[in-house]
Amino acid sequence: MSTALHHLLDKEYQHGFVTQIDSDTLPCGLSEDVIKIISAKKNEPEFLLQWRLKAYRAWLKMSEPHWANLKYDPIDYQKISYYSAPKLKKQVKSLEEIDPEILKTYEKLGISLREQQHLAGVAVDAVFDSVSVATTFKEKLSELGIVFCSFSEAVQTHPHLIQLYLGTVVSQGDNFFAALNSAVFTDGSFVYVPKNVRCPMELSTYFRINAANTGQFERTLIIADEGSYVSYLEGCTAPKRDENQLHAAIVELIALKDAHIKYSTVQNWYPGDKEGKGGIFNFVTKRGLCRGENSKISWTQVETGSAITWKYPSVILKGDHSVGEFYSVAVTHHHQQADTGTKMIHIGKNTKSTIISKGISAGKGQNTYRGKVQILKKSENARNYTQCDSLLLGSQCGAHTFPFIDVKNETAQVEHEASTCKISEDQLFYCRQRGLSVEDAISMIVHGFCKTVFKELPMEFAVEAQKLLGISLEGAVG
Amino acid sequence: MLEIKNLCVSIENKEILKNINLKIRAGEVHVVMGPNGSGKSTLASILAGKTQGYDVTGDVFFKEKNLLMMSSENRSHEGLFLGFQYPVEIPGVTNIYLLKAALNAKRKTQGLPEVDAMDFLKLVKEKIRAIGMETDFLSRAVNAGFSGGEKKQNEILQMTVLEPNLAVLDEIDSGLDIDALKRVSQGITAFMRPDRALLLITHYQRLLDYVKPDYVHVLVNGQLVKSGDHRLAIDLETKGYAWVSNEK
Numbered sequence: 001m002s003t004a005l006h007h008l009l010d011k012e013y014q015h016g017f018v019t020q021i022d023s024d025t026l027p028c029g030l031s032e033d034v035i036k037i038i039s040a041k042k043n044e045p046e047f048l049l050q051w052r053l054k055a056y057r058a059w060l061k062m063s064e065p066h067w068a069n070l071k072y073d074p075i076d077y078q079k080i081s082y083y084s085a086p087k088l089k090k091q092v093k094s095l096e097e098i099d100p101e102i103l104k105t106y107e108k109l110g111i112s113l114r115e116q117q118h119l120a121g122v123a124v125d126a127v128f129d130s131v132s133v134a135t136t137f138k139e140k141l142s143e144l145g146i147v148f149c150s151f152s153e154a155v156q157t158h159p160h161l162i163q164l165y166l167g168t169v170v171s172q173g174d175n176f177f178a179a180l181n182s183a184v185f186t187d188g189s190f191v192y193v194p195k196n197v198r199c200p201m202e203l204s205t206y207f208r209i210n211a212a213n214t215g216q217f218e219r220t221l222i223i224a225d226e227g228s229y230v231s232y233l234e235g236c237t238a239p240k241r242d243e244n245q246l247h248a249a250i251v252e253l254i255a256l257k258d259a260h261i262k263y264s265t266v267q268n269w270y271p272g273d274k275e276g277k278g279g280i281f282n283f284v285t286k287r288g289l290c291r292g293e294n295s296k297i298s299w300t301q302v303e304t305g306s307a308i309t310w311k312y313p314s315v316i317l318k319g320d321h322s323v324g325e326f327y328s329v330a331v332t333h334h335h336q337q338a339d340t341g342t343k344m345i346h347i348g349k350n351t352k353s354t355i356i357s358k359g360i361s362a363g364k365g366q367n368t369y370r371g372k373v374q375i376l377k378k379s380e381n382a383r384n385y386t387q388c389d390s391l392l393l394g395s396q397c398g399a400h401t402f403p404f405i406d407v408k409n410e411t412a413q414v415e416h417e418a419s420t421c422k423i424s425e426d427q428l429f430y431c432r433q434r435g436l437s438v439e440d441a442i443s444m445i446v447h448g449f450c451k452t453v454f455k456e457l458p459m460e461f462a463v464e465a466q467k468l469l470g471i472s473l474e475g476a477v478g
Numbered sequence: 479m480l481e482i483k484n485l486c487v488s489i490e491n492k493e494i495l496k497n498i499n500l501k502i503r504a505g506e507v508h509v510v511m512g513p514n515g516s517g518k519s520t521l522a523s524i525l526a527g528k529t530q531g532y533d534v535t536g537d538v539f540f541k542e543k544n545l546l547m548m549s550s551e552n553r554s555h556e557g558l559f560l561g562f563q564y565p566v567e568i569p570g571v572t573n574i575y576l577l578k579a580a581l582n583a584k585r586k587t588q589g590l591p592e593v594d595a596m597d598f599l600k601l602v603k604e605k606i607r608a609i610g611m612e613t614d615f616l617s618r619a620v621n622a623g624f625s626g627g628e629k630k631q632n633e634i635l636q637m638t639v640l641e642p643n644l645a646v647l648d649e650i651d652s653g654l655d656i657d658a659l660k661r662v663s664q665g666i667t668a669f670m671r672p673d674r675a676l677l678l679i680t681h682y683q684r685l686l687d688y689v690k691p692d693y694v695h696v697l698v699n700g701q702l703v704k705s706g707d708h709r710l711a712i713d714l715e716t717k718g719y720a721w722v723s724n725e726k
């Protein structure tokens with residue numbers, strides 16, 4: 001590229017510190033015994049242990065998928081520890097009981113777990129390595145009948161809901177990583193919003209991988225009962241480490257009749273260094289089921305981190321008149337690889353889906369959009385609109401688009417638009433003539449490119465996302 | 479304010495500007511005319527800091543500072559503005575966003591705080607009305623889908639918001655309808671003050687009916703071949719460039 005684009009400095013990953021805490025970590029390796037230990041540590045009911053073992057047995061028969069446009073060395077699943085928890089005094093009842101080091105960690109990340117210091121309207125569940133350490137605003141929410149707690153807690157307090165819904169959207173044998181997660185998941189968040197309740201605040205989970213050689217396998221389950229609404233935010237960071245760390249999460253969303261779930265993610269796992277060493281392998285299965293009529297599920301994601309991203313938040317549009325949305329910004333820089341997109345499966349009548357995907361590649365980053373729009377035979381008058389744009393910064397990066405469209409009902413209307421563009425020298429010169437630095441000019445143009453997705457994010461998140469994007473693209477052109 | 483000394487510019491060994499000498503003092507309006515391809519826009523780009531592919535020798539001083547050593551953005555902060563012959567489109571970025579970012583970038587170098595969003599809106603609305611543009615231009619993406627004339631008016635809007643000391647306007651009058659020409663000219667006239675200067679690049683005498691030049695220069699084949707007062711523009715209009723070339 002040109003001289004004008006050259007002289008930017010690289011900013012280091014800002015969340016790369018390690019917290020010194022005592023933790024209770026299982027030795028590396030996976031077996032039925034390990035699963036039994038995890039289940040016992042969590043004091044789980046028998047049905048859940050059996051459920052895990054079934055997943056494990058399914059996983060043993062599966063092999064790692066390699067259809068994605070990703071390149072990485074084989075993962076040795078016996079070299080990972082499947083359980084690491086900060087040593088806590090058993091059940092944490094109040095924030096005072098949490099290791100102050102952990103509270104400090106979250107404060108460094110800009111997330112306060114102390115309720116009184118909160119920005120109004122965000123309840124936080126913090127997951128540190130494998131276990132949930134704090135859930136704020138719990139009482140206020142429970143007055144409305146909303147359950148927002150860690151997954152393990154929900155297993156104890158609401159086992160019937162878990163038994164009823166767990167695995168109904170992503171089954172144990174759904175895919176290799178989902179099966180692994182189902183066998184060994186350690187914690188995550190659980191949300192239940194009762195009938196006709198509009199959750200008055202954003203619910204938020206903050207994931208942090210701290211311990212070395214651990215995998216993080218969270219499982220999130222959100223159920224929005226009839227006529228309810230909930231907006232949920234997920235954020236993630238990890239320390240810098242030279243080895244790759246595995247993150248294989250599952251998120252299941254269930255929207256009953258007239259319910260609306262809005263799920264937003266700002267993913268900023270450690271992406272690895274400039275040479276491509278280290279970083280998180282992010283293999284995530286996220287899926288929502290619009291089970292009832294008129295239900296709606298919206299996914300919004302801003303993916304800036306991870307060495308490898310393998311992620312396709314999807315919606316099964318089962319209820320008539322249900323709506324699925326996917327808004328995504330995925331950034332790959334240096335040696336990052338992202339293979340991400342969505343699946344919209346139209347089953348009900350008059351169902352509607354929208355896909356807006358914005359891929360930004362810089363450095364040697366590879367960005368792949370993989371989308372599937374499937375209209376089943378009985379889905380009358382289904383509609384889909386897909387827009388898939390790529391922005392390239394530099395000449396060594398790549399953008400790839402693989403849209404699959406499968407229409408079995410001729411009343412369907414499916415639209416697909418795609419574009420690829422580069423930031424031109426002339427645009428940069430114009431902005432610089434007006435007084436903007438190259439960096440500000442790029443961030444302004446990139447922001448303009450992503451605007452339609454950012455506006456779907458809740459306010460505080462949108463600001464954070466924009467900053468993050470700026471940071472992850474620093475030194476992007478050259 | 480601006481002093482160009484022995485400026486030579488070439489691209490891929492092709493000489494585009496040859497030994498240009500020009501001095502512009504505060505309060506002066508200079509006009510550069512010349513045939514297509516004679517190097518007018520190249521001169522403007524070099525002043526504004528375009529470096530890509532150019533070999534440049536000679537000196538340029540702007541407000542006593544060595545201009546050629548400065549980055550484009552620093553030149554802008556120092557008060558040099560270029561109204562582009564072909565303003566580029568920036569999809570997704572609104573006009574008002576760019577204007578605000580530009581103004582704040584300049585204020586930052588002056589140690590001033592960022593402008594408050596409300597104050598800024600008020601300021602921009604005043605300026606845009608003065609030029610006679612519709613305010614809905616502010617929320618549209620920069621130059622995207624603008625007509626040729628609208629792009630030119632947008633350049634003038636940016637100039638009036640940024641208040642530079644020296645404005646280089648490259649064919650600001652091309653593509654304007656009669657009314658727009660009048661408004662743009664009024665904008666330029668209002669901009670001129672004793673502490674500011676203008677370098678207008680144009681093909682037509684008509685702009686000069688509104689903005690009276692102190693000097694007219696003729697650029698042919700990369701060389702400044704003739705200078706004079708406003709009557710030179712009138713002569714050129716009737717006699718064509720062949721006249722100056724032959725006379726030489």
Ligand SMILES: Nc1ncnc2c1ncn2[C@@H]1O[C@H](COP(=O)(O)OP(=O)(O)OP(=O)(O)O)[C@@H](O)[C@H]1O
Binds near residue numbers: 489494512518519521
């Ligand atoms: N990047 C480039 N590579 C090669 N030649 C160039 C380049 N840029 C400009 N030129 C040439 O330099 C000469 C001067 O161009 P310039 O745009 O400065 O002309 P101009 O006087 O502004 O013309 P016009 O009146 O048509 O706007 C032209 O012959 C043009 O083709």
Ligand SMILES: [Mg+2]
Binds near residue numbers: 519563
């Ligand atoms: Mg020109």
